Amino acid sequence: MTATHPSPGLARVPLSLTPTNRKEFVSDQEVRWCPGCGDYAVLAAFQTLMPKLGIRRENTVIVSGIGCSSRFPYYMDTYGLHSIHGRAPSIATGLALARPDLAVWVVTGDGDALSIGGNHLIHALRRNTNITILLFNNRIYGLTKGQHSPTSETGKVTKSSPVGSVDNPFNPVKLALGAEATFVARSLDSDRAHLTEVMTRAVQHRGASLVEIYQNCPIFNDGVFDGLKDVDSPAIIPLRHGEPIVFAGGTRTVVREPRSGQLSVVATDEVSDRHVVVHDEASDDVAQAMAVASLTDSHGLTQSPIGIFRAVDRPVHDDEARAQVHMPTAENRIRDLQTLVTGHDTWTTPAGTTAPAAAGNVNGNPTSTKTHPQEKHHGLTS
């Protein structure tokens, strides 16, 4: 019996017999992102995280779609599949259904996951298939050279929106929560410690996990996350399970309005303690996580909660699907299938003879006394 990882998310993934190191996870391919791209930081964090998980390198699969971030699998010395635009979650779903012994990662971007692949993302989350989705959100189309994306702010001036985009942006966290995703988190490329911690929690969660990673594109959207770069930035609302939501050096607090039940931000010295919201990532009701996610300023990012919004247990799609399937032993498989192929209603034509079938009367008695070579069988015919 091979030892497997102790966490639920990797419970059937075998552990490496010998410790692995970061270098083993680095492929021989030259990394071709632009200098200064936030993707480098995520890749570095990921390559450091993998040996710490202790699972076998060969049991890790990274599936990606199309876009800058989707080149990610080429740079990891694991199994990797660089697929087509938006469809990575569907491939990952097939992989997870087929093989519980694999750690299945999806690497995707804001255009890939939220625009062309939006349908696959929400369905993977609603089913709760055991996959971990890293959504690199740079709020722009990079690989196609700078068009506005589904997370770009309204008014964004790009080559395809020269007088400003009129689209309203998605808040990816709210989209995931709307699909009742069981693990939803947000982190930043610039905070390696936090990113590593969140990705670790995500992969150890059994079910579909979504991590939105704010990621800087130095070429087409440089600096859009600058306001969140500093760990102590007053724009960051840090989420810690079981702790009151306070930020900006303790000067600002999230409270629930007694009448509407909505959350709002107030100066800490203006509230009594009983209204302060205590973050509860484990709440079954998605409403609070949704309210917390609504504190995001999806346009100017003057304010954004960072951390784990939701982490709850729900039956896992691929586990349930596999539980319904029973594979016969190799020797029984063909035998069972032969029974099925033969069916229950066969007739046999013997060599060289034919004769009329007996026409029966209402009582089913043959009216003909001729022999009856057409034998009707029920069940397997020898």
Added chain:
Amino acid sequence: MTTTPLDRVVIRFAGDSGDGMQLTGDRFTADAAALGNDFATLPNFPAEIRAPQGTIAGVSSFQLHFAGDDILTPGDRPDVLVAMNPASLKANIGDLRRDGLLIVDIHDFTKRNLAKVGYHSDPLTDGSLEDHELHAVDLTGLSVAAVAEFGLGRKDAARSKNMVALGVLTWLYSRPVDATIEFLEKKFAAQPAIRDANRAAYLAGYHYGETTEDFTVRYEVKPAPLAPGTYRQITGNKAMALGLMAGAATANLPLFLGAYPITPASDVLHELSRHKNHGVMTFQAEDEIAAIGAAMGASYAGHLGVTVTSGPGMALKSEFISLALMLEQPLVIVDVQRAGPSTGMPTKTEQADLLQSFFGRHGEAPVPILAARSAGDCFDVAVEATRIALIYRTPVIVLSDGYLANGSEPWSVPDLAALPAIEVNFATAPNSPDGKFLPYLRDGNLARALAVPGTPGLENRIGGIEKADGTGNVSYDPANHEHMVKLRQAKVDGIADSIPDLVVDDPSGEADVLVIGWGSTWGPIGATARRVRRKGRTVATVHLRHLNPFPSNLGDILRSYRRVIAPEMNLGQLALLLRAKYLVDVESYSRVRGLPISPSEFEADLTAIIDGKDTP
């Protein structure tokens, strides 16, 4: 009462969508099978689940051809028409043979219902049906009377009228009643009142035939001399599902189906979903794209990945098919064709997705294509598709169509132990001298090395970007791209070496006209050829299972005939391909009516061609 022997009978049951015509037809077919008749069926129904009652649009029919010798098609002109209401009479009477037997349920022949379908006078009395042997019977009244004792409401009591009709026909064709009674007892075991009502109605119909003096003669169709063996009744969709299971089993791989519901392919999804205890995993995806995506993922994980769809779904899957051929990953894509374009006629048959299968992708994107010729043949084609997909590491397209999908025929049950094993040979060790694993290193079939995740030391990255031969690394090198484009084509072309030569059917050996077909035209072409030959003419036929690549001897065959005719349920797609590839003047014979080609019509046209009397 005399019993007249007949060689063959074509019966069509026609009624409203809710009248149970498909069930009635299925039962009569099961009896034909049990009595050893050869048979072929053609269900024909509207796409709407409950179309407006009593309208032409809502007519559902089931045609059964059964015979004492082997037959190839469900027949074109019925000998017997059972019409359950004015709409079904109106929609089908034009097809009934002169002197054909016409049984009409008179119950719904009210002024209002007649007017609804455009009858200005009652056809039962105005003499317009005098060319046929009309039996006007109150089948609904018989049903209501027969089931009176079971305390059903009037509506439910009338619903057994299809069983009355079945009973009359059972008597007329000298069949025993026990199999249908046994069937009813099983089907309605949990609803004793319904069970008893149906049995009573069925026997009432049978007794009506016996006691009425309306029918002067009974008929009997003798068993057909089928080749020795064990037979069962099978539809194309069921055979397809079983064939995919058999293919996976002979390759010793789990079977994974990703599918999205679509007419007329959904029954393959339904069938495979029932066989989880045979190790089959099915996944109903959020859309057609995710269906093939999940199949792709399962294939990458080392399962046999399959997706099943129809034309509109094929269009959506095309980008994924391109990915599969770029990754050189095994995948089976089944297209149960229906009349298009766009939504077209979902429940009607057509074979117009051939060129889509060939060319419906961007770039140079060759994919092997197979087509089934009959319901039972769907099994063999599914096994063959599995072989090609796994051995050559390629997506394979399998073409069936709505006629094969729902039609049934007697099928000689195959011995699975006799199927040759498919050796998949996943890579287990590095394959280059320097100890590395090169995923695009190829074997003698030009098939690449496949390593399944979980195999230590063979970690590799593959993707849709052009890759360097051997290593599989991303490559934009011009010479490499040209090399890879040609390699992918050569691999598919090379499959021809593994498929048997075509055999021409020409009993005379003297024919100078060749009829070439593919897919479900096999039945109509074969039936037509027999009729033509019976009348003293010669004609050769050949039928394609492999459409890409074509069998190696096809060109030689085409060049050996004065004229080559290609009947297709499209505007000449195979003809176009053959003309382009072989520079032979292949003539298209085209019918696109959502129905199989009619043998009697084709017989007349083919006879004129053979006699040189056709007008071009």
